[in-house]
Amino acid sequence: MSQHSKKKTAKKWTVGLLAAAMVFGIAGCGGKDGNNAATSETSSYNKEGLPIVNEPVTLKVLTVRWGSMGDTFTQNQWLKDLEKNTNVKIEWQVMSSNDWAEQKSIMLASGTLPDVILGNQTFGDSDIVNNLSFFRPLDDYIEKNMPNLKAAMEETPELKKISTFPDGKIYSLPTRLPSRPKSSRQPVINKTWLDKLGLKVPETIDELYNVLKAFKEQDPNGNGKQDEIPFIEIGNDLISPFGIADLNNNNMIIKDGKAIYFPVSEEFKEGLKWENKLYAEGLLDKEVFTQDDMMRSAKFQNPDAPIVGFTYQWTPDAVFGKWSDQYVTIPPIAGPDGKRYTIGNPIGMSLHRNELLITTSSKYPEVAARWADQFYTNEASIQNFWGAIGTVIKKNDDSTYTLMDPPAGTSADAWYWDQSLRDFGPKYVSPSFEQKIVLNPESGDGLKLQLDKLGSEFVTEPFPNVMYTSEEFEELPTLTTDIDGYVNTMRAQFISKGGIDEGWDDFVKQLNKMGLEKLVKIRTDAYSRYMSVK
Structure with missing residues (x-):
């Protein structure tokens, strides 16, 4: 949305x-x-x-x-x-x-x-x-x-x-x-910092890692303190380069035409390792698991100097207050397979x-x-x-x-x-009529459409907004509360403490004990019904 x-x-x-x-x-x-x-x-x-x-x-x-x-x-x-x-x-x-x-x-x-x-x-x-x-x-x-x-x-x-x-x-x-975009949140970086450190816009996760490291160590805001926070949030955006483009936040993606529960996938496992590496080296905000929206907003708009290096946002001007001019939206970051993925919807949001x-x-x-x-x-x-x-x-x-x-x-x-x-x-509004709508490319809806051009070709098909029966609705809350809660808890643990390879089999085993098969069946049955509508 x-x-x-x-x-x-x-x-x-x-x-x-x-x-x-x-x-x-x-x-x-x-x-x-x-x-x-x-x-x-x-x-x-x-x-x-x-x-x-x-x-x-x-x-x-x-x-x-x-x-x-x-x-x-x-x-x-x-x-x-x-x-x-x-x-x-x-x-x-x-x-x-x-x-x-x-x-x-x-x-x-x-x-x-x-x-x-x-x-x-x-x-x-x-x-x-x-x-x-x-x-x-x-x-x-x-x-x-x-x-x-x-x-x-x-x-x-x-x-x-x-x-x-x-x-x-x-x-x-x-x-x-x-006039809605295809992409949801897009990568946003402090361009002033990049220029000051003589760095180019990162294209791959390896380049992004090097940039985040430079942001942490080289005082790009110039205040003599090491107060820079290279990356501030945990979310699906951060692991989207691994092919995980979860628009509706229900842990489902479409891969090769099939509905997949991604927290048990190899891609998710590799994404966790990437997040753990960032956390272990202080490139992820140390308060990432404890801060609320108000605390995060205060960091985006830190009064004395900008302190956030990289984030994902709808538009850069939405969160950075007086520092907005320093930030630019960039193309999606390429993942380990060399491909770029953007969370959104190819037919438009x-x-x-x-x-x-x-x-x-x-x-x-x-x-x-x-x-x-x-x-x-x-x-x-x-x-x-x-x-x-x-x-x-x-x-x-x-x-x-x-x-x-x-x-x-x-x-x-x-x-x-x-x-x-x-x-x-x-x-x-029909797609053809949209050509007649002239929006200001520098603000609001028009700005988002301009920025969307950077990532719209990489938008992946999301798990659609499917419909459930009353019986499925009876079962879903318990299943999702238990299973999603466990996934979130273990994600935080894997990111902050590591041990991903060693703990992976037990993680999957526990999910299966909690009824993962039933949850996936409900989701995929609903997906089949959705796809069968003519």
Whole structure:
């Protein structure tokens, strides 16, 4: 997922959080006793064209936003025009992610839901799979009421693959975000340090090792102290040169078309030895196993002098504060086999599911489906990702689209979240339309696309975002808690203390005792189902 989706704006709520009881009271209006102006049997409904209904209908739409973002996005001009053009009025229920988990439990227990659930922050796979009776299968609606989405699924078949549940039906709608990169985090290095020490950008892990060693020993920040931290984090990025490109952090990769659990692979073993070598020689931060995000951030932005030499980031400007100008993104580091690997997705980091659900509480599923389909045009999608044309986006005479500059004192990212649904909700931007979107190559989404050119050709196919059955969801938490926990513990031990060759057979034996075979079967069964969707 993109770096920006974790950022939070400083904006305060414009509307107080609704109490759970009030939510259920409102949600009930969209249920079986609803009294909207039109009913699903009325001649008011139009199968095509606009308006969708001749007499106004109100839909209750629930969405969850990060932290204290509030509901300013509802003033997006495209959304206001949509209400006018469709005759579908929206009563927004905007929740904060801060306390949504508790509210969600209460709502699912009550079984009283609004008409539409929007955004994948709201209900995840297990919420849906374990409560299927609350959500309508959407296959027939897509076929009969949603020509925009139907066309999108034909152009990009992965949309259908990620949206198909284990029973073969589609309950939640997907998104394809615009202008997303293929690569996730990329290697970032202090170029000022390289230049000062007369070193070239490292291409291989051996060259990287030599550079990190020079960073530690030769005082590149020039403050007379040996306070440089050559490398600061442990993660899959560091072992990606060994062919381990785990996008979804579930210890699975695709190799030669097969789903592989990589912590028992030779590549992982060699990656551990590389990490152990860096740790033993002080090239990995000695606090790598104990520091939290705040401690790490303080090191990235150390006030007196830059102290971090090498890292993996979305963009260099995202973490280094006033030292950002010293850092550059570089091509992926080649591994022992001479090849380069980048964590990401060859079809783009753009596809997500669970962006819109229509509940069985809704009396107007056809209306809701046709309303949702309006989001699946190119212009609708860019306006719901950045902001409305005329407000955030300028439509040029040559049919290209450029993003305007944010108001003074506001970051572009914060502005987009303020003005649009941003990451959440249904969208589809076709690959051909993306050529018409002109982004600033020096910041934000445009900068990431520029940097992506360094690594996009090396992106490996990730283990996809597969779907699990309710039975599999029952078994997965115990298996992953035990097995992933043990892998993480042993990884830390192998890195900090070594003994990898001597301890390897016992490590694998213990994983098998813990049920590794069952875990791998669940993952590979889900992968087979995913690949069988046509």
